[in-house]
Amino acid sequence: MTKYQLRVEIDLTRFLDDLTAAIEKALSTEIPASMILNNREKIRNALKEVLNQEIAFNDTCGLSLACKEAVLYPPWSPEAEKIRAEEKKKI
Numbered sequence: 157m158t159k160y161q162l163r164v165e166i167d168l169t170r171f172l173d174d175l176t177a178a179i180e181k182a183l184s185t186e187i188p189a190s191m192i193l194n195n196r197e198k199i200r201n202a203l204k205e206v207l208n209q210e211i212a213f214n215d216t217c218g219l220s221l222a223c224k225e226a227v228l229y230p231p232w233s234p235e236a237e238k239i240r241a242e243e244k245k246k247i
Contacts, residue, residue, distance in 0.1 A: 160231055176200045
C-alpha cells in the first residue's frame, strides 16, 4: 500500500477551518447558506473525526532530511499516479 505524508505547515486548527470552509463553499450552490451555517460545527466535528484517525503527533516530524527534501506530488497528480503504477509492478 502506498503511504502518504500530510504536510500541514499551518496551525492544525486553521487547517481544519480551511477544510470546513472548502466544504461550505462547495455546498453553497446546492444548500441554503443558513443550513450550512447551522451545521458548521457538525461538518467540523466530522472532519476532525476523520483527521484524528489519520494524523498523529510526533515531536520529531520534520527533522528528517528524507522528509524535508522529498519531492512533493499531490496524491491525485499524474506524477503520483505514475509512481504508484511503478510500485505495483514491483510487487
